[in-house]
Amino acid sequence: MIEEAAGSAGQPRTLTAAAFRDAVRAKLAYAVGKDPSRATAKDWSMALSLAVRDQVVERWFESTKASHAGQKKHVYYLSMEFLIGRLLNDAVCNLGIESQVRSACAELGIDYQAQLEQESDAALGNGGLGRLAACFLDSMSTLGIPAHGYGIRYDHGLFRQRFHDGWQVEEPEDWLVSGRAWEFERAEMAYLVKFGGQISFDGHGATYWRADETVKAVAYDTPIAGWRGRHVNTLRLWASRPVEVLDLGRFNHGDYMSAAEKTIRAETISRVLYPDDTTAEGKELRLKQEYFFTSASLQDIIRRYLEDNDDIRKLPDQVAIQMNDTHPAIAVAELMRILADDYRLTFPEAFEITRQCLSYTNHTLMPEALERWNTNLFRKVLPRHMQIIEWIDYHHLAEVQGRNLPVSLDAIRIIEWGSEIKMGSLAFVGSRRVNGVSALHTELMKQTVFKDYHVLYPDRIVNETNGITPRRWLYECNPGLRALLLEAIGDGWVDNLERIEEAAKFATDASFREKFAAAKKANKVRLAAEIERRIGLRVDPSALFDVQIKRMHEYKRQLLNILETIALYQAIRRGPGAEWTPRVKIFGGKAAPGYQIAKRIIKLANDVARVVNNDPIIGDRLKVAVLPNYNVSLAEVIIPAADLSEQISTAGMEASGTGNMKLALNGALTIGTLDGANVEIAERVGPDNIYIFGLTADDVAGLRQRGYNPNATIDSDPTLKGAIDAMVNGTFSPDDHGRFNEVADRLWHTDWFLVTADFQSYFQTQRTVDLDYRDKNRWTERSILNTTKVGWFSSDRTIRGYSKDVWGVEPIF
Ligand code: CR6
CATH class of the missing domain: 3.40.50.2000 (Glycogen Phosphorylase B;)
Structure with missing residues (x-):
């Protein structure tokens, strides 16, 4: 246990440099298994990260307890991408332990900056959309919004780019190869996710889905500490694993390759991030990825809800689920399936609850980037969901026809010409709120892609202009400017970035x-x-x-x-x-x-x-x-x-x-x-x-x-x-x-x-x-x-906006 001076509630406890130095030494010996004289830079960096991680973990437990005790509505941010980058300096700065960590490093004879560069980037995203999700995690923790991020633990993140004679060459990215200090595998937190097969009904209201492929989604948790370490949320990423580790029969017959076949097939689902910024590619595997993480996340959300509640109908009181773009839009059908098939609610009831829980962020108007799935492929991979989407489409249309509004019925159909499912439409219809990411974009959404829906649901579209976390994007990356601002106006701007304007008066100060x-x-x-x-x-x-x-x-x-x-x-x-x-x-x-x-x-x-x-x-x-x-x-x-x-x-x-x-x-x-x-x-x-x-x-x-x-x-x-x-x-x-x-x-x-x-x-x-x-x-x-x-x-402002306009949640402090 590290020696700490007691801090007042909500304030970071102070850690002495000497205690931290000893903690790093202990990690190097007992967790990394290295003697200081033989340790490589990588070993030191791992030891340092593990020692910092301990500091995060203590706060994490407290946050989890506080979230449960507070019984506040919880946010679940579903995103196919989280472009996190490195975590060590982020954790150190957010916990306010930079000076102790630096002194400890100096005493140990290791260079802090060099340690930081040992960590590989977690590049589980393509660009803005994934980085936005990462900024949101920081802000939700900073503001004390109880939240989970849910995504996929890709073995290989975004490809590494090299130039050969000026041409781009792609190489696989390998962030997990040399070990990862920040995540905890939760082998016991696993859910089954099914694909394909047949649907049958027993005539008494029960539905059976006999799948022809089942995989296991295993959770890996990364704690995300907010500014001043006051609250720590969880990023839970799912890895796809086979249900049975090995086909022993085949193996014993010497058929080693085919003995491993199911494992390979299952693990393929979380193997790689699709390197496509704005277009839906990769067809079947991509669809499986989307369903895989959405299903595991929803099962987990419902399990957590039922730990403290017993009425599934009250789910929307405790649960706000955000779909980051349409990649998790299958959540509309999956939540309905769980409510209807597992909890035996009627479709109309299930639909109502679904619409109260889910919201959707649109990130592009480019037609080629709006996801569509061929109905044949969809039916093959997700037969039950296809039925549910047909039901939603039919009932939604019927509901609209009754209202006699000036909209084109073709334009509001979710299934176009019977051959393609428009995921943006599914997400829209299944959501409580739909938001754009800048004022102009939201306005254009109303005028173009969602024009007819906007007539039907004039209150559903809201704007939440994107933001960035000032912790990573100023405090951490620009130490010179940070120091100058701290000297001139103190540190209030890190909590509330609008206060940075206090320094505007110095623009004319020589x-x-x-x-x-x-x-x-x-x-x-x-x-x-x-x-x-x-x-x-x-x-x-x-x-x-x-x-x-x-x-x-x-x-x-x-x-x-x-x-x-x-x-x-x-x-x-x-x-x-x-x-x-x-x-x-x-x-x-x-x-x-x-x-x-x-x-x-x-x-x-x-x-x-x-x-x-x-x-x-x-x-x-x-x-x-x-x-x-x-x-x-x-x-x-x-x-x-x-x-x-x-x-x-x-x-x-x-x-x-x-x-x-x-x-x-x-x-x-x-x-x-x-x-x-x-x-x-x-x-x-x-x-x-x-x-x-x-x-x-x-x-x-x-x-x-x-x-x-x-x-x-x-x-x-x-x-x-x-x-x-x-x-x-x-x-x-x-x-x-x-x-x-x-x-x-x-x-x-x-x-x-x-x-x-x-x-x-x-x-x-x-x-x-x-x-x-x-x-x-x-x-x-x-x-x-x-x-x-x-x-x-600041993404803090953005998250305050989502909390109020979209999720209806409040901070726990
Ligand atoms: N490519 C938008 O193009 C926006 C981010 C985050 C994008 C970009 O303008 O800032 O999302 N869209 O909202 C998609 O990824 C679909 C992006 O990053």
Whole structure:
């Protein structure tokens, strides 16, 4: 037991550095099994994590007890993705034990920072949606909302990205290989999940599902401590295991391969994360994954509910279940199945309860990204659920027909043409609330995808603009800025990020400005070193760091940024003697392995980088750094160092974005379209502190409707034409002139994402940025105003919104 000074209730107890040092030594010996003289960096990091974990665990038990005793409504956040990143520093900072941990490390002769880097990223997500889920876990714990996150414990998270000759190469990710300090296997917490087979009825109201495949979902729990360690929630991830460990009969006959077949088949379900950001791929296995974790989670939710309650009909009083996108939308049918088939409620009763428990967050309007399942496949994998969905569709339609409202009945059907199930519709119909993730996105939801549903249920759609946790995305990743803020305004902003505005008054204070600029500079030096380490490119930390980090997607328009880079490169070559503002363009992002055009754009970025970086005429005026394997940990290094944040999606297409918030909070100025949450960022930082350019969502819709002709635009803009020509004349691909023909053809012929339409406005705005950056004082002032005016984008605010508008839950303290 570690020696601790008693703390008052709700306050972190203080731990002495000496006690902690001894605890780490003990972990190294008795948990890792190593003598200090033989321990590797990995061993020390494990020992350190286990010692910190003990601190979390004590608070975890208390939180669990408090949640049970309080009998408060509980939140269950169902998400196919949790993009957690590393946990050690997060736990240390949230528990407020950083100084003790650092001193203990110093006494043990180990470098704390180096220990942190030993931990592999938990990359169980693709991008914004998964990272949002991780921020929400932090905020729910911080606010004392009793909650569980539920997801899949993938053996392999998002692929590792490497560049081979500038092309993206995907390698399997292996986060579990060297052991994981943060999770607890709960072998006893297992549920059976069934697939396929037949349904029969006994004539007395009982339904039987004879499945032809059954697997076991085994729980792995990770405690998630909130700020000041006041409350610790659980992230429960399910691993898929065979019901029988081995077919001994076959094994004894020497048939070793087929003896293991069922094991392999079962374990396949939680083997890999689908590396697709926005499209539903992988068909049957993907459907099984979705059902697998949803079913296990619902069984677990009901078990927990019945520990303290006996009336299943009152489930909605205690349980709020959030479906993060449509991936867990099968919950609508699964909860009904459990209530009707296991607890013998009628379908109408079961449907009512289901609709009171569930809510759904929509994260995209892109039609290709809205999940649909073929009914034949669905019936094969989930025969009982197919019947239930048919029942819901039929009854819902009947209910609507009776109301005589101006809606298209075809548009509100869940099953389209009898052949496809629209999961967004199922989620909508089965939910109590449906939310969008930014004001603009929610408005567009009402006008487009859910237009008819919105007529039927005018109160169901609500907006909850996304947020980010200030703990990871400022306190932990930007120690320089953190220290400055602590000195200037204390630590209230970590609990309530809107209080960061108290520092806005220092924007014009010369000494504060100097310190702020120095912190930024230090972060840029750190990033410059990282760039050199990763790709061997030397960049000047006093240049403008222009950052676009996000998944590679046509709608996010990395291509617009690359074309601007080419145009700038050409301009510098034409007049190297002019006064240029030195810039480093920094790109990071993965493309889905099957997304060919996105992969080609990565190659283009790398080809342009090679030519620009090696052109002696250009020198330090322009450098292009394309960093491989962008992930949470790399984001933590890039974001604090950014001067300019690229948020340049085609207006109307980025539901929210969250990188935009992280970058602004760390003092980057945004160059962006009026899309997603950029709109709300612009409102808060004010027009002088953001660069807005290009078409609005309305313009985009109008232009697309009228039919856009990129030809005319390109022909009339020599800068743009020059850049596109260079792309196809071999300037960047001397070894293969035709490499980017398809990319250029799309721009010339359709340009669905309106890159050419926005180019001129973007290019000009970038030149304004160049001029503005030269006035360092003024730039720092505006940078401070970004940091201090975006406190509203804390995920704590978002979670308060969900608690009130969506879940109807209250904190336990
Ligand atoms: N790709 C949106 O595109 C949003 C996040 C989180 C996304 C993005 O704008 O910030 O969700 N959508 O709400 C999906 O993943 C479907 C994303 O991350």
